[in-house]
Amino acid sequence: xxxxxxxxxxxxxxxxxxxxxxxxxxxxxxxxxxxxxxxxxxxxxxxxxxxxxxxxxxxxxxxxxxxxxxxxxxxxxxxxxxxxxxxxxxxxxxxxxxxxxxxxxxxxxxxxxxxxxxxxxxxxxxxxxxxxxxxxxxxxxxxxxxxxxxxxxxxxxxxxxxxxxxxxxxxxxxxxxxxxxxxxxxxxxxxxxxxxxxxxxxxxxxxxxxxxxxxxxxxxxxxxxxxxxxxxxxxxxxxxxxxxxxxxxxxxxxxxxxxxxxxxxxxxxxxxxxxxxxxxxxxxxxxxxxxxxxxxxxxxxxxxxxxxxxxxxxxxxxxxxxxxxxxxxxxxxxxxxxxxxxxxxxxxxxxxxxxxxxxxxxxxxxxxxxxxxxxxxxxxxxxxxxxxxxxxxxxxxxxxxxxxxxxxxxxxxxxxxxxxxxxxxxxxxxxxxxxxxxxxxxxxxxxxxxxxxxxxxxxxxxxxxxxxxxxxxxxxxxxxxxxxxxxxxxxxxxxxxxxxxxxxxxxxxxxxxxxxxxxxxxxxxxxxxxxxxxxxxxxxxxxxxxxxxxxxxxxxxxxxxxxxxxxxxxxxxxxxxxxxxxxxxxxxxxxxxxxxxxxxxxxxxxxxxxxxxxxxxxxxxxxxxxxxxxxx
Ligand SMILES: [Zn+2]
Numbered sequence: 001x002x003x004x005x006x007x008x009x010x011x012x013x014x015x016x017x018x019x020x021x022x023x024x025x026x027x028x029x030x031x032x033x034x035x036x037x038x039x040x041x042x043x044x045x046x047x048x049x050x051x052x053x054x055x056x057x058x059x060x061x062x063x064x065x066x067x068x069x070x071x072x073x074x075x076x077x078x079x080x081x082x083x084x085x086x087x088x089x090x091x092x093x094x095x096x097x098x099x100x101x102x103x104x105x106x107x108x109x110x111x112x113x114x115x116x117x118x119x120x121x122x123x124x125x126x127x128x129x130x131x132x133x134x135x136x137x138x139x140x141x142x143x144x145x146x147x148x149x150x151x152x153x154x155x156x157x158x159x160x161x162x163x164x165x166x167x168x169x170x171x172x173x174x175x176x177x178x179x180x181x182x183x184x185x186x187x188x189x190x191x192x193x194x195x196x197x198x199x200x201x202x203x204x205x206x207x208x209x210x211x212x213x214x215x216x217x218x219x220x221x222x223x224x225x226x227x228x229x230x231x232x233x234x235x236x237x238x239x240x241x242x243x244x245x246x247x248x249x250x251x252x253x254x255x256x257x258x259x260x261x262x263x264x265x266x267x268x269x270x271x272x273x274x275x276x277x278x279x280x281x282x283x284x285x286x287x288x289x290x291x292x293x294x295x296x297x298x299x300x301x302x303x304x305x306x307x308x309x310x311x312x313x314x315x316x317x318x319x320x321x322x323x324x325x326x327x328x329x330x331x332x333x334x335x336x337x338x339x340x341x342x343x344x345x346x347x348x349x350x351x352x353x354x355x356x357x358x359x360x361x362x363x364x365x366x367x368x369x370x371x372x373x374x375x376x377x378x379x380x381x382x383x384x385x386x387x388x389x390x391x392x393x394x395x396x397x398x399x400x401x402x403x404x405x406x407x408x409x410x411x412x413x414x415x416x417x418x419x420x421x422x423x424x425x426x427x428x429x430x431x432x433x434x435x436x437x438x439x440x441x442x443x444x445x446x447x448x449x450x451x452x453x454x455x456x457x458x459x460x461x462x463x464x465x466x467x468x469x470x471x472x473x474x475x476x477x478x479x480x481x482x483x484x485x486x487x488x489x490x491x492x493x494x495x496x497x498x499x500x501x502x503x504x505x506x507x508x509x510x511x512x513x514x515x516x517x518x519x520x521x522x523x524x525x526x527x528x529x530x531x532x533x534x535x536x537x538x539x540x541x542x543x544x545x546x547x548x549x550x551x552x553x554x555x556x557x558x559x560x561x562x563x564x565x566x567x568x569x570x571x572x573x574x575x576x577x578x579x580x581x582x583x584x585x586x587x588x589x590x591x592x593x594x595x596x597x598x599x600x601x602x603x604x605x606x607x608x609x610x611x612x613x614x615x616x617x618x619x620x621x622x623x624x625x626x627x628x629x630x631x632x
Pocket of ligand 1: 053123145
């Protein structure tokens with residue numbers, strides 16, 4: 001994650017508070033967060049937090065990182081990120097205006113041990129910065145996320161001159177974005193996307209609606225959609241909450257590409273002529289609950305796709321989402337809409353190899369540390385730096401600490417290589433999208449995987465212990481209790497399992513009952529649960545080589561609850577008999593199969609054995625209160 005401590009001796013600043021998005025294997029998790037425990041242990045040494053830009057992988061962990069820091073530690077960001085941070089922290093009840101400081105590019109201010117100067121870089125969201133950190137021990141350059149856009153649509157160009165200037169001043173260490181180091185050449189300008197988008201929208205004139213999907217945070221692109229809509233005489237409509245969030249934040253900061261008031265509402269969009277509207281939607285990654293994937297499944301309440309729609313895919317498929325995205329696009333196509341996935345409808349916000357090399361050549365740092373990318377990319381970027389003439393490069397993993405010990409002169413740190421100073425043992429934290437946050441074991445990641453792949457078996461066992469005297473249900477015959485074994489009523493339910501049309505359940509049922517019957521009558525409930533659990537696991541392995549989660553809950557058989565249920569059943573049966581045979585005077589005895597003999601004596605007077613057999617004969621009997629097991 002982007003969450004890095006940089007310091008001089010024992011005084012540090014924290015750069016960014018980012019999160020990662022989990023992949024499919026982290027079931028039910030929505031965010032991966034930095035180790036806030038480790039940050040808390042360092043909080044006395046952390047003098048400030050600075051944010052480079054407003055992407056989630058740079059600000060998303062703030063609601064967890066801020067409480068880990070000292071309550072007075074200041075937070076610095078430029079205007080647009082600060083608007084989004086404010087909104088987010090207010091949601092979490094964590095906004096504290098006194099701590100928050102907004103800077104402008106090229107401002108110089110003290111940040112812990114450094115004099116900090118944020119510098120303008122271009123990227124796929126407005127108002128991004130790199131950082132120059134000057135200290136008596138040498139200068140550090142952190143690029144932030146960047147590309148060189150020579151003609152950005154907001155006119156805020158990449159500040160190449162400041163890189164040249166700091167290069168001349170001397171840079172001890174540079175850290176640079178490695179995301180696209182494997183891609184040769186240079187990124188294309190956002191302006192190129194703007195013109196193609198305009199072209200595509202114009203090409204659909206008088207043919208119906210245009211729908212474009214893009215990242216909500218990419219306000220440059222959103223601005224291009226508006227420009228395309230304007231040129232084609234269409235009104236723009238947002239479908240997806242986060243689109244409004246980013247535009248509002250930019251509007252408050254005075255950098256929005258257009259006013260939110262120029263948008264039409266979904267209701268107005270439905271009223272309008274399809275030739276005169278254009279939709280921008282979220283869901284470019286096929287996310288389950290986002291609007292375009294919902295519409296593709298015909299499940300969106302906001303809009304329905306029609307065969308006159310043109311759907312423009314103006315985003316990148318993030319690796320890992322390929323299947324989801326293609327499934328979505330296939331469904332859209334299947335609904336008759338025209339789909340366009342022209343690669344010119346997107347450009348990356350991260351520099352390609354030639355741009356990375358150019359900046360290395362301009363800055364000529366003494367040491368180079370690649371950041372922001374997979375480990376393989378970092379290694380490749382370090383090699384690129386070596387080729388560009390940087391002698392000392394290093395690659396570190398999460399938790400590793402890198403530093404230099406001695407200085408040669410006032411502007412450079414060390415003539416030798418940087419050294420690994422140790423590794424902090426960090427753990428990833430997970431958040432489930434709500435209140436649940438914890439490490440892998442606290443969030444039960446292993447259990448989640450088992451549940452997803454092997455399913456779950458839940459077994460309820462009502463344990464009946466034979467008393468010294470047993471009354472046979474058939475006729476009041478009294479016999480001494482010869483058997484010393486338990487009896488159990490077993491109910492089994494499964495989720496997420498193949499049960500072979502019930503045959504597997506029947507086998508598990510037989511095995512569990514046999515397991516209970518084999519136990520001595522004085523066995524504890526824990527022993528019953530353990531024994532039945534073992535049998536169920538064995539049965540699942542035998543039947544289908546599965547190792548599901550198994551939960552066994554054993555209860556002492558509760559005679560009174562059983563009796564009440566039984567009495568109710570008897571009363572119901574009586575009422576039915578009364579209806580079919582005509583009204584009977586209250587309290588009169590009813591004729592039974594053997595004449596006047598009482599068939600259903602008061603249940604409370606029945607011996608337990610009888611009650612159990614009645615319950616066993618009634619498979620629809622309800623679970624007793626207090627049971628947290630769900631029955632099918
Ligand atoms: Zn970014």
